[in-house]
Amino acid sequence: MQAINVTNLTVSYDRNPVLENVSFTIPNGSITGIIGPNGAGKSTLIKSILRLIPSNSGEVEVYGKPYGQQKQLIGYVPQRSEVDWDFPTNALDVVLMGRYRHIGMFKRAGKAEVAWAKECLKKVGMQDYAQRQISQLSGGQQQRVFLARALAQDAMVYFMDEPFSGVDAATERAIIELMKKWKQEGKTVIVVHHDLQTAEDYFDHILLLNKQTIDFGETKKVFTLENLEKAYGGKIAFLQRTPSTAKEPTAHGSLSYQPE
Amino acid sequence: MTYTLWILITGCLVGLTCGITGSILVLRKMAMIADAISHTVLLGIVGAFFVTQSLNGLPMLIGAAVVGLLTAFFVETLHRSGVQSDAAIGVVFTSLFALGVVLIAFIGDQVHLDVQHALMGEIAFVPWNTLQIGGESYGPIAVWMLGGVLVLNTLFIAIFYKEIKISTFDPQYAILIGVPVVFIHYLLMAMVSLSTVASFDSVGAILVVAMLIVPGATAYLLTDKFFSVIWMSGAIGILSALIGYGAAVSFNVSIAGSMASATGLLFLLAFLFSPKHGLVFKRQRMTST
Numbered sequence: 001m002q003a004i005n006v007t008n009l010t011v012s013y014d015r016n017p018v019l020e021n022v023s024f025t026i027p028n029g030s031i032t033g034i035i036g037p038n039g040a041g042k043s044t045l046i047k048s049i050l051r052l053i054p055s056n057s058g059e060v061e062v063y064g065k066p067y068g069q070q071k072q073l074i075g076y077v078p079q080r081s082e083v084d085w086d087f088p089t090n091a092l093d094v095v096l097m098g099r100y101r102h103i104g105m106f107k108r109a110g111k112a113e114v115a116w117a118k119e120c121l122k123k124v125g126m127q128d129y130a131q132r133q134i135s136q137l138s139g140g141q142q143q144r145v146f147l148a149r150a151l152a153q154d155a156m157v158y159f160m161d162e163p164f165s166g167v168d169a170a171t172e173r174a175i176i177e178l179m180k181k182w183k184q185e186g187k188t189v190i191v192v193h194h195d196l197q198t199a200e201d202y203f204d205h206i207l208l209l210n211k212q213t214i215d216f217g218e219t220k221k222v223f224t225l226e227n228l229e230k231a232y233g234g235k236i237a238f239l240q241r242t243p244s245t246a247k248e249p250t251a252h253g254s255l256s257y258q259p260e
Numbered sequence: 261m262t263y264t265l266w267i268l269i270t271g272c273l274v275g276l277t278c279g280i281t282g283s284i285l286v287l288r289k290m291a292m293i294a295d296a297i298s299h300t301v302l303l304g305i306v307g308a309f310f311v312t313q314s315l316n317g318l319p320m321l322i323g324a325a326v327v328g329l330l331t332a333f334f335v336e337t338l339h340r341s342g343v344q345s346d347a348a349i350g351v352v353f354t355s356l357f358a359l360g361v362v363l364i365a366f367i368g369d370q371v372h373l374d375v376q377h378a379l380m381g382e383i384a385f386v387p388w389n390t391l392q393i394g395g396e397s398y399g400p401i402a403v404w405m406l407g408g409v410l411v412l413n414t415l416f417i418a419i420f421y422k423e424i425k426i427s428t429f430d431p432q433y434a435i436l437i438g439v440p441v442v443f444i445h446y447l448l449m450a451m452v453s454l455s456t457v458a459s460f461d462s463v464g465a466i467l468v469v470a471m472l473i474v475p476g477a478t479a480y481l482l483t484d485k486f487f488s489v490i491w492m493s494g495a496i497g498i499l500s501a502l503i504g505y506g507a508a509v510s511f512n513v514s515i516a517g518s519m520a521s522a523t524g525l526l527f528l529l530a531f532l533f534s535p536k537h538g539l540v541f542k543r544q545r546m547t548s549t
Contacts, residue, residue, distance in 0.1 A: 014342075052432045076436050083430045087287065088484045097426050101437045106419055133484040153437075 001028040001063065003157050003188035004049070009058030011041070011048045017211065018044050022058070024207055024216045029186045031179050033193045033203035033219075037232050040210040042192040043079070046159045050076060062157060072101065075155030077146045079162050085135050091145045092130040095120055098152030120148040124174050140171035147178055157188045164195065176202065199223065266387040266400055271505055271519055273406035274459045274471055275497025281413050281455045282472030283479055283493035284448060287486070288428050292346065293332065294472040296353035297449065298456045298465045300331045302378050303360035305457065309367055317405045321457055328453025329446055331356060381464030383515045389461070405458040413451050417490065420444060425486050463516040471497060474523035481530040481537045496526055 004026040011019040019041045026032050034042045048055040051067065062070035095117040096109050103109055109117075121127050124144040129137060137145065143163060150158055163175050179189045179202070193199055199206060199219070206222040208214040214231040215222045285294050301324040308323030331352055338348035361375055391398040398404075417424065427434040427441045434441050452472065459468045479492035503526075504519030511518070532539050 047432075050436055052435055071436075071438060074436065076433060078430065078432055082432065084289075087429045088480065088486050088489050089425070089429065090484070093486075094429070097430070097433065097437075100422055100426060100439070103422070105423065108422070 002026065002061075003028040003030075003063060004190070005061040005064075006049060007059045007061075009045070009048060009060070010056045011044055011053065012056055019048065019055075020212050022209070022213050024213060026188060026190065026205065028063075028188055029183055030204045031183055031189045031191070031202065032205040032207060033191050033199050034207045034209055035193055035196070035199055035231070036209035036214075038194070040231070042194070042209055043161055045209065046161060046190065046192060050074065050159060073156040075150045075153045075158040077150050077158065077160040077163055080139065080142055080146065080166070082161075085137075085142060087134065090131050090133055091121065091126060091137065091141075091148075092117055094134060094145050095148045095152050098149035101153070117148070117152050120151040121145075123151060124148045124178070125170070138168070139166050140168040143167050143171050144174055147175065151178070155187070158182060158190065160189065160191045162192050162194065164193065164198070196228070263387050266403065267383055267515065268502070268505055270383060270386050270400065270402050270406065270462050271501030271515070272498045273403065273410060274462050274468075275475070275499070275501040275519070276494045277406055277410045277413055277455050277497075278459060278468060278471035279475035279493040279495075279497030280417065280490050281448075281451050283476030283490050284417075284424060284428065285452065286473060286476035286480060287489065288448075291473045291477075292349050293335065293449070294452055294456075295469050296335065296349050297328045297331050297452050298468045298472070299353050300327050300356040300360070301453055301457045301460065302465060303327045303356050303363070304453070305378075305460070306360050306363045306367065310363070317401050321405065321409075321454055324457030324460075325450050325453045327356065328456070329449055331453075332446060332449035377464070378460070379464050379466050380514075381460060381462050381467065381516050383462040383519075386462055402458070402461045406462075409451075409454045409458040413455065416447060416451055420447070421487075424448070463519065467516050467520040470520035470523050471500070474520075474527050475500065478523070478527045478530045481527075481534040484536065496523070500526060 002025050004024075006025075007023050009019055009022045010017065022045060034045060036042050044053065047053045048058075049060050049067070060067040062073055067074075092114070096113065098120070099109060099113045099117060103113060118127065118130060121130055124147050126141060126144050126148060129141060129145075134142065134145065147163070150160075160175075164172055167175070179191070182189050183204075191203070193202070200223055203219050205217065206219050207216045208222055208227055208231045210231045210233070215227045282291075282294060285291055304323035304325070304327030305320050306323075307327065308319040311323075312319045334352040334356075335345070335348045338351065339345045343351070360378075364375060364378070386400050386402045389401050391401050391404055423434070423439045423444055426437075427439055427444050431441055455472070456465070456468050459471065463471060475493040475496040476489065478496050479489045483489055483492055500522040501519050504522040505515060507513070507522065508515040508518040530538065533541070535541055
């Protein structure tokens with residue numbers, strides 16, 4: 001079963017193409033990383049799939065049907081920097097927003113919905129912060145509130161935009177655990193990611209992007225020096241990671257990108 | 261009913277109606293659009309006069325709503341085609357307001373409407389301009405208009421509470437889960453236009469901005485809850501009207517002016533002494549830790 005099928009997606013700002021004819025198919029129950037240099041159009045790609053920004057052409061299918069008919073199956077974790085964290089509300093309220101579609105228009109959240117939202121906070125280890133004003137949470141805690149909101153939404157396909165950027169180790173673990181749990185439940189996760197060092201560990205599939213699809217497929221197959229050079233255009237210092245050095249902090253920085 | 265009471269009721273209605281609507285603008289970082297709409301509704305009022313040849317409440321409200329929505333639409337369109345959003349607001353509101361000022365000259369002496377009145381308002385005249393049905397007087401027209409708009413605004417907030425909240429906090433997520441974000445935006449713009457035009461007679465185009473923005477900005481310093489920001493803004497609006505009227509009578513100065521000054525004074529107090537975000541307590545917390 002194919003979760004997401006994107007065909008010839010093209011997006012441009014002021015006639016400058018940002019994405020050109022991007023096509024790929026993501027199988028159900030997988031974790032896919034969208035990888036590429038800055039300005040490659042990673043966030044643009046998921047936003048145009050989700051129709052948050054207009055695309056010039058292209059089609060998106062979710063489980064074989066047009067996106068418009070399947071919207072309720074889609075979950076989204078935006079970049080943390082995209083919302084106003086000074087907004088007067090608390091963590092529980094933000095998680096409840098994940099239930100708005102289930103609650104329906106004009107109605108208030110009932111006791112069952114609040115209980116569900118609290119359960120979701122608990123799953124990301126944030127149960128003690130339910131009543132905390134969101135501006136008083138750390139970056140990692142804010143990210144976990146977003147994760148709880150995505151959980152509360154109970155979607156089938158999750159899009160996450162740079163969830164790992166600027167978070168603490170505990171949050172990083174929470175995100176990985178959640179992705180694995182979703183995968184086990186047969187859900188599909190698509191993650192915009194910029195850190196090459198961790199990409200191999202996190203994802204089953206990788207979409208290597210630089211305005212066009214460089215390559216897409218299983219991580220082992222796609223994550224090669226040749227492909228990375230193609231995507232990043234610059235020189236990539238690539239040192240083979242061996243099992244003995246993989247866990248040392250220095251070895252962890254073995255793969256680095258030097259712009260020209 | 262006595263003259264003073266009508267003025268107080270009018271002032272409180274202005275404070276309440278503008279306060280609750282404006283607080284949402286403040287949270288959406290759209291305070292400047294209130295400034296724009298409060299000026300361009302003049303064109304709506306003049307336009308309504310050309311169509312109906314009178315300054316009746318209902319056509320005026322409709323005219324203002326139309327021009328208010330146009331203002332928001334033009335600002336949005338310019339911004340989308342690459343003009344900076346603050347420049348877009350500046351261009352649109354001055355042009356539409358200027359057009360209103362030019363057209364007002366053609367109305368001439370037929371009715372009492374001039375630029376001075378449009379800018380400053382005169383709440384002291386409100387009690388004399390009453391609603392007449394079959395020779396009976398049913399209280400000032402301004403009170404009826406403000407009351408009607410207050411009911412509409414309250415309904416709008418009550419019905420779309422969840423949707424307003426999420427489209428303000430996280431508009432992209434709101435679009436994703438199917439909230440009609442654009443509809444909510446223009447409905448809010450219409451509410452701001454209606455609030456402005458209903459308050460027009462009393463406080464005028466310039467001071468209505470104070471009634472729209474300052475209570476919301478004050479409440480934002482006092483609470484961390486969305487719902488509290490809204491009701492506290494209304495309460496601060498009412499309090500400003502009462503304090504302002506008291507001050508105006510004691511010092512024999514402009515009523516509208518002193519109401520707007522009262523909003524500024526309350527803001528200053530909150531800015532300094534708010535338990536959560538006030539300057540004084542922040543200092544104290546910093547020195548104690």
